[in-house]
Amino acid sequence: MKILQVVLLCVTAALIVQVVVYAAKHDYVKQIDWKEAFTLRYPRIFLWIAVVFFAAIGFLLLNMVIWQDVSLFAVILLAVLAVCSLPALLLALRWKIDVLEEYIVHTPFLGGRKQIYYKDIRHVSVTPKVVVIDTTLKRIQFISGVYYMEDFLFRLRENGVDIDRIL
Known part of the structure; x- marks a missing residue:
């Protein structure tokens, strides 16, 4: 056996x-x-x-x-x-962030969906391992290796969001 x-x-x-x-x-x-709608995924x-x-x-x-x-x-x-x-x-x-023209839609892996307008995003911090998005509603953290990360940062920058890159 x-x-x-x-x-x-x-x-x-x-x-x-x-x-x-x-x-x-x-x-x-x-x-x-990056000017079109797209989805961030792991x-x-x-x-x-x-x-x-x-x-x-x-x-x-x-x-x-x-x-x-x-x-x-x-x-x-x-x-x-x-x-x-x-x-x-x-x-x-399950987890994704839909990046649209005026807002993003965050779908966490356990909960419901949250629509977040670009004007509600206070600050974005990008490190080699983690991305932190501080909003008026909540704090979103995810790895920086998600698909289309740089396109997402271009979209955020275009909409006036403050981005810090920590290398």
Whole structure:
């Protein structure tokens, strides 16, 4: 039985590595015009990370069901993988900022949508890792590696928003 478990683990690991490498190489981004409406989204690698974690969860569940090998370590590992994969999945599929002519629409990964006019944006701070948008309603934080980040900054600058770049 141990040999079959090792083979199942090796096949699952090989599939996971293949999917991640393929996703990293084929993460295509369309060319857009920053004067038109567009949408900021997290890179698709977040989706593939969630897929990898769900594959690991499936492997552990199959291992528990087929060989009736339930251990405390496996249950804790399942819980940790689920806690890590769900936010990555929600960020990839749900989170977005629609950039329109007069306002932006922020859709967080857990809540509803907020329409924010450019005049309500007080300040934007951009670091190599994080972007912070301070508005009159709320504070929005996200990674600076989202798609169309520079186009978003051009649009903000065009509408008179104060932007600080911290390098």
